[in-house]
Amino acid sequence: MKGERIDADGTRLHLVSEGDGPMVVLLHGWPEYWWSWRHQLPALADAGFRAVAIDLPGFGDSDKPDRDYTEAWVNATLAAAIRQLLDDGERCVVVGHDWGGLLAWPFARRFGDLLAGVVGVNTPDLPRGTLPPLEVMHKVFTAHPNYIMQFQDYGPADWILARDVPAWLTFMYRGPATRHPEVFSDEVLAHYVEVFSRPGAVTPTLSYYRNMDANWHAAASLPEQIELPALMICAEHDPVLSPALSEGMEERVPDLERVLVEDCGHWTQQEQPEATNAALVGFCRRVFGT
Numbered sequence: 001m002k003g004e005r006i007d008a009d010g011t012r013l014h015l016v017s018e019g020d021g022p023m024v025v026l027l028h029g030w031p032e033y034w035w036s037w038r039h040q041l042p043a044l045a046d047a048g049f050r051a052v053a054i055d056l057p058g059f060g061d062s063d064k065p066d067r068d069y070t071e072a073w074v075n076a077t078l079a080a081a082i083r084q085l086l087d088d089g090e091r092c093v094v095v096g097h098d099w100g101g102l103l104a105w106p107f108a109r110r111f112g113d114l115l116a117g118v119v120g121v122n123t124p125d126l127p128r129g130t131l132p133p134l135e136v137m138h139k140v141f142t143a144h145p146n147y148i149m150q151f152q153d154y155g156p157a158d159w160i161l162a163r164d165v166p167a168w169l170t171f172m173y174r175g176p177a178t179r180h181p182e183v184f185s186d187e188v189l190a191h192y193v194e195v196f197s198r199p200g201a202v203t204p205t206l207s208y209y210r211n212m213d214a215n216w217h218a219a220a221s222l223p224e225q226i227e228l229p230a231l232m233i234c235a236e237h238d239p240v241l242s243p244a245l246s247e248g249m250e251e252r253v254p255d256l257e258r259v260l261v262e263d264c265g266h267w268t269q270q271e272q273p274e275a276t277n278a279a280l281v282g283f284c285r286r287v288f289g290t
Contacts, residue, residue: 001041005061008080014061015081017052019045022116022288023090024280025082026053029098029123030205031172033060033195036097039273040280047281048290052085054078056100058204060195069207071106071215078103079111086114093284097121097269098241099208105253106215108230109222117229117287119280121268122238124246125226125253132213151209158203165197179237179265180272226253231283233276235264257283 003016016034018041026037034053044051055062057077058069067073086092093116096104101123108118129136137149151157161168169192174181196202230253234243243260250256259279264272284290 003061006081006084008077008084011057011065011077012063013057013077013081014055015052016041017050018042019048019050021048021050022284022290023050023052023082023085023092024284025078025085025092025094026051027056027078027094027096027100027103028053028059029096029100030208031169031192031196032098033192035060035191035195036267036270040269040277043273043277044280044284047285049281049284049288054081056103058207064200064204067207068211068214069204070211070218071103072110072218074208075103075107075110078107079114082111082114091116093117093119093287095119095121095280096123098123098266101241102215105226106219106222108226108228112226112228115228117231117283118226119231119233119283120246121233121276122235122241122266124232124234124241125230125249126245127248127252128216128219132216134213148209148212151206154203154210157206161206162202166193169193169196173267177238177240177266178271179235179263183267183271224252227255229255229257229283229287231257231259231279233259233261233268233279235266235268235272236260236262237264238266238268240266 001016001018005012005014024044028036033055037053041051057074058064094104094107101120104118105125108115173184232246234246261268261272261275269276
């Protein structure tokens with residue numbers, strides 16, 4: 001694996017790559033960084049692809065500018081990086097898990113000229129609702145605000161999470177969202193704890209949640225349909241992003257394949273790496289004709 005940092009319109013992004021061939025870009029979720037794709041990088045490389053796992057802006061070893069992390073800005077930054085990595089005329093496949101998936105689907109609408117295909121892991125392409133998401137949450141969660149609502153005010157959530165990073169990440173990776181907590185050994189958790197214990201590591205990642213309404217407004221100007229080959233990988237037991245949420249995607253993503261990963265929680269590429277790898281390799285071979 002090769003690590004490097006590249007300048008993407010003034011924001012330096014850290015990425016790790018492996019292999020040669022058509023490029024597959026891997027976008028992680030929260031609270032993760034490129035290392036969540038550690039099982040996919042060699043598998044894709046062995047299958048004849050160049051796998052590139054990027055630390056999203058504000059995460060890991062990428063820059064953490066003091067700004068709003070809107071979908072439009074994050075994806076423009078990612079597009080600037082991808083353009084540098086592609087040769088003239090080449091296209092890539094973008095794969096997104098969790099927040100990476102929330103970026104991948106609008107990325108396909110904004111920068112389809114860079115893509116040969118798009119993949120959502122757990123995160124489906126959701127229809128744009130009639131109300132901003134936070135307004136909906138306030139109507140639904142009247143007694144007990146959910147975690148996204150609790151993240152909105154700058155300060156409290158940042159402090160609570162940062163004061164005991166090991167406890168926070170242990171809950172995330174061995175808690176109710178996880179079907180196979182044994183995957184997240186002390187050694188694995190130590191990687192995440194080290195990254196998110198760094199000074200200033202938490203706040204930029206929460207900014208993604210603090211811009212959800214802004215993203216909803218921006219989505220009004222995006223095309224409704226994605227005219228690209230697409231793959232939706234669902235996890236059978238994800239309590240956050242259940243397979244049912246992907247129903248009806250074909251209306252917006254007509255060229256859609258589906259894979260259900262059984263016996264799997266939210267952290268699909270880490271809980272069930274072999275099934276995830278098989279789905280990704282099969283889709284990329286079809287898209288690139290290899």
